[in-house]
Amino acid sequence: MLDTFVPGKVKALTGYIAGKPLASASLLEVRSPYDGRVAGTVTLASRKDTEAAIEAGLKGGVKLTRYERFAILDKTRQLLEERKEEFAELITSESGLCIRETRYEVGRARDVLHFAALEALKDDGQIFSCDISPQGKARKIFTVREPLSLAVAITPFNHPLNQVAHKIAPAIATGTPVILKPSEKTPLTAIRLAELLYEAGLPHYMLSVLLGPTAEVAEVLVTDPRVELVSFTGSVAVGKHIAKNAGYKKVILELGGNDPLIVLEDADMELAVTLAAEGAYRNSGQRCTAVKRILVQESIHDEFVAKLVEKTKEYVTGDPASPETRVGTVIDEPAAIYLEDVVKKSVAQGAKVLIGGKRNGAQLEPTVIVNVPRDAQMVVQESFGPLAPVMKVRDLDDAIALANSTAFGLSSGIVTNDMQKAIKAVKELRMGTVNINEVPGYRIESSPFGGIKDSGLGIKEGVIEAMKCFTYVKTFSLPW
Structure with a gap:
């Protein structure tokens, strides 16, 4: 159960390895850009913790039906609605964004959860008849979308809730386990959202949240060949570094604009x-x-x-x-x-x-x-x-x-x-x-969004397109 927010109180939060709180003596201190007050602390992960999160995601667990994925996302939306002011205040405390903007951001994140929940119920599979040419046969080809084994999401500071929701919600809607590495500048809101998802019934293997030294967390997540997708939003320099070092996997980059x-x-x-x-x-x-x-x-x-x-x-x-x-x-x-x-x-x-x-x-x-x-x-x-x-x-x-x-x-x-x-x-x-x-x-929040040139590769946002990225298409055929 998510703890009650107390305005002004320092939040002592933790990272999570498949739902288990991270035990660590290393703490990250998050301060308000406005007045320097400590907004919260977060336990930091080591390379060993990162490896454990990868293994937990790959091990998996109970597979969720479409309705169960819908229900979890919709319940999370309801919980966020109940605590909207608390989340807005938390974003303000760690980012310095004014409260009218953070209230708006909470509303956007609710939309993301709502649209992702609805899309989880839809099936975009196709059927192809095979008797359409002289070489054809009496068969039909069918397509289905399958979840990836494991994805990594790396999010920036500027939308501490909505950017996270745009990566996690489509992954959950498709059934793809994800490891989240939020910005060290604004991690408190991301962790609270993860806790909401756990409270809403998300199987713990589906989500881990890690912060820590780049060499022990982000670099390991990006380069591990068992990770099938890295979705990153941030600077051009870091994005191109990821593209160069990620290896043979899907990479989605959103790197800014002018x-x-x-x-x-x-x-x-x-x-x-x-x-x-x-x-x-x-x-x-x-x-x-x-x-x-x-x-x-x-x-x-x-x-x-x-x-x-x-x-x-x-x-x-x-x-x-x-x-x-x-x-x-x-x-x-x-x-x-x-x-x-x-x-x-x-x-x-x-x-x-x-x-x-x-x-x-x-x-x-x-x-x-x-x-x-x-x-x-x-x-x-x-x-x-x-x-x-x-x-x-x-x-x-x-x-x-x-x-x-x-x-x-x-x-x-x-x-x-x-x-x-x-x-x-x-x-x-x-x-x-x-x-x-x-x-x-x-x-x-459901329309496609992404850029060209140094603005990135692939589709970052837009629930429908993101769900496609978190899956692969499998075809099968039957006599007909």
Whole structure:
């Protein structure tokens, strides 16, 4: 049974090897990025523990029916709904994200569990008649999906609950055992979700949760040939390291984005400004699909910028636990210092900060920057924070060329009332997602989501596509 949350109390949590609490004298201390208070501690695993988790997952146990998988996921959803405020407070305490964002994240995770539960009941098997050619026979070929023997999920800090749910729920829906390695920066929420799943009746062999030294946990999980799938969300450098060292297994990588919002001269101005602010500032700008570049047609640039500056004043920074706060901290002070530095470098190249830009510890004010050079570090690389760099473009062709010019290709948005231009953008933007009159990151939890180029390989999110990744297709045929 999951312990009752006590707001403000330090959570002493443990990793799990197939449901068994990890016994270890080594502890990880998790501190709030906002005020440095200890949010919780977690026991750390060793290489021996990692090997034990692999063996427990492979050994398996009782196989769950489709209905049982549905029931476990649905029960977990119900438990999460009952404890939604407690989970929101926990995310805020370890990540520094403001409470209004963490409440929203809990709602998204409930959707993931709900959709995964429903998909567990569906069968996408196919039937092929074999008497359809002169060489045919009186047979039928059938397809079924089989679970993998063991999968590994490695999750980032920026969505401590939803990113974890997006990997674990599809695995459970298919019956694939999974070992979770959450971010050391935000592990408390991940462990609590695992405990909810155990409470909901998940057989313990189906899930282990481990944190520890990279050489003893992550590297072992990634390279072990008995693991059939590694699903990773995080940095480009780590993702490419995994791709290089994982060996002969499925690898799913989601490695970030440098997502443009294109605003054309025929756009609804109020909508464009709202999308720019929401896309750039929500979740403290720490989303792979956040608006990282705002490409505005020259003829409306000045009007747009003036309105964006006014809109930015609504995004109040402060105590993440306060309902009035709209932008909490980024994940830690070094991350905020990096963002402050790329702003300074852009200014040295001729850019101008119109509002924001001040840093206090791990907190950076939402920042509007104009005259940003096209080769500035801020817009060439991914800037993971509440920055809104605005860049002039001549027309749609110029915007598309600039949007496509970076190493990333995850998501994009275009604000226009011209359907022909919208269609042209859909066809020519080299991104995994193109949203018309919406932020780049808009989706539902069951729709496919992933990118190209340095944004990754395979499908990371979207319950239906993820379930396909956690399975393989078996065909069999019978006389008919």
